Amino acid sequence: MAATQRIKDFLRSEKPEGPCLIVDLKVIEDNFRAFDSAMPGTRIFYAVKANPAPEILKLLNSMGSCFDTASVEEIKMALAAGATPDRVSFGNTIKKQRDIATAHMLGISLFAVDSVEEVEKVAAAAPGAKVFCRILTDGAGAEWPLSRKFGCDPAMASDVLLAAHKLGLTAYGVSFHVGSQQTRLGAWDTALGEAKAIFDTMLQHGITLQMVNLGGGFPTKYLKSVPGTRSYADAIHEGLAKHFGNAIPETIIEPGRGMVGNAGVIKSEVVLISKKHANDNVRWVYLDIGKFGGLAETMDEAIRYPIVTDKDDAEKGLCVIAGPTCDSADVLYEKVPYPLPLTLSVGDEVLIEATGAYTTTYSAVAFNGFPPLKAYVI
């Protein structure tokens, strides 16, 4: 979680100007190995959207990773990193038919769907492809819950997969996502039970599904402790054995945050510390990065990043933390103020840890004229 020695050395020697993300590839290497050894029979599809830096994609490709992509652009990035098309899935359930056609032309043959309407597009633009149907889970226990945007009711999934079969596609499996930063191990058991019920229904129609896509949701450690990769693997293996018995299907996982979150640290600078009135007991600390510079996941204060300064041995006091733009929504932590050293002052460096995932790409193009978040992958 904390800044690695390599990151610290980089900051000391390179002294990069302005807010920036530094990603340590060695941490990602370790994370991949941990997933791979905890779940040896499961193929890993890295969720490219978490951080599509070419260096990360190249490293993961060299280690044998597959790639879960959200758009044609991400497919091209995965292929550019050396991935063969059979190791790339188009995991977005919302695709333009012309994008499906492009993916098909690029050799992609595994697509996510969650509706008959989407199946029809895949059948038209990528004949013969494999599809898996995403089902809705309740997301309880996730810090960044998934709303109802993706997936259909489990009861509808077999209709979706039967439609795929009828249209000449391979009804390949079921997918779910227990919610990002999921810390409740039982979430997988429930979802696996629902997946098995769909396997059974399909078998009654003479169709054998082959794959369960266990999705992502593997957490990275922010401030609270989270279960380790091994605990997740155990929970998943138990769930598979319980529901599928001796007929355990092919499985894949799609870690994004769990693969890169703890590999990155954002370096920021204190721009201003002030109070709103003479007797204010909370300081306002303004940083040179905020919600529109990459920290969008502080929305509703959902994710609470560890913030480290050189003065952390000093006594601390509660602060509201905000970004540098003229936008009043650009406040990181206010509902639950953040303890920072009383001796913190303007110009001090601040490290925002565990920011390797969902930061660079969330960054706004030029909001208030501020450039997007720079990133150094080392």
Added chain:
Amino acid sequence: MAATQRIKDFLRSEKPEGPCLIVDLKVIEDNFRAFDSAMPGTRIFYAVKANPAPEILKLLNSMGSCFDTASVEEIKMALAAGATPDRVSFGNTIKKQRDIATAHMLGISLFAVDSVEEVEKVAAAAPGAKVFCRILTDGAGAEWPLSRKFGCDPAMASDVLLAAHKLGLTAYGVSFHVGSQQTRLGAWDTALGEAKAIFDTMLQHGITLQMVNLGGGFPTKYLKSVPGTRSYADAIHEGLAKHFGNAIPETIIEPGRGMVGNAGVIKSEVVLISKKHANDNVRWVYLDIGKFGGLAETMDEAIRYPIVTDKDDAEKGLCVIAGPTCDSADVLYEKVPYPLPLTLSVGDEVLIEATGAYTTTYSAVAFNGFPPLKAYVI
């Protein structure tokens, strides 16, 4: 509000691929004239952050507008559009000292502050500059309220301005912002009363403030009707006369949304329409633009854009509207579903109106691989 004939003609003749914003400069020209004629004695500082397209800045510069900027980059854009430095303010209360120094070097001499700490930076980096102190207002009545991020308690403002005076700066005035998209006309009266009290306190110290910055907050018409520019001007003039009597100070306004909001229309395309279960009575309509492609102001469903299709004569049914990314937060309207024609289908064009402000720059760099929002200024 609606797409102008020029925008419709552009879409028909150019057929731009992918989601894009089209801005009609003629509407901005009309808006500037409306502000200028409704408030003839007030200088207009266009809030560049609302939409910094060079064509817009050049037009407004040619009409005599001044510019309110949030960063050194925005200052450079205003100067590049032809503005002289005396017509550019650095309106962000959160500035790095080196950015203040750069602004000073570029000739900027009007700065916003809201704390003694910020005054000290301005005094050090831009000696002799004019500063105005922003005060907190409650923001009631605003659709996109301003939180407490900017401004200090009115009771603290005279301390801030006295500190500026002592450090050799010109204590120039008071600024407030009644909240973006403010529809309660009385909001200005309250704030003007507080401003006058600060003028009085400063006079007791022998310092004559000269300016009231009335901020922005002028609304653009989304779905609900809003008072016109003239109504705002009347409310402001009444407030000025009531509180300042015969000693009405110099005034400036900082319209952003009110200047460009209704000049832009986003063209989008329906990517998928589906249901979550067989008996769902709400359709999910997925567009090719969402919260991370420029519609960030739909956060908490704060701003409800008018959405127009070619099929609006048909019967309508309630829809959840979501964007195209694999992010579950990328949902535009769900708490209050949006009525769209029952005959709407995949591939249909959808116009999202009144999207000229806070869209292109809010757009994420490459979230999920999707490119930032394209814009055409015509």
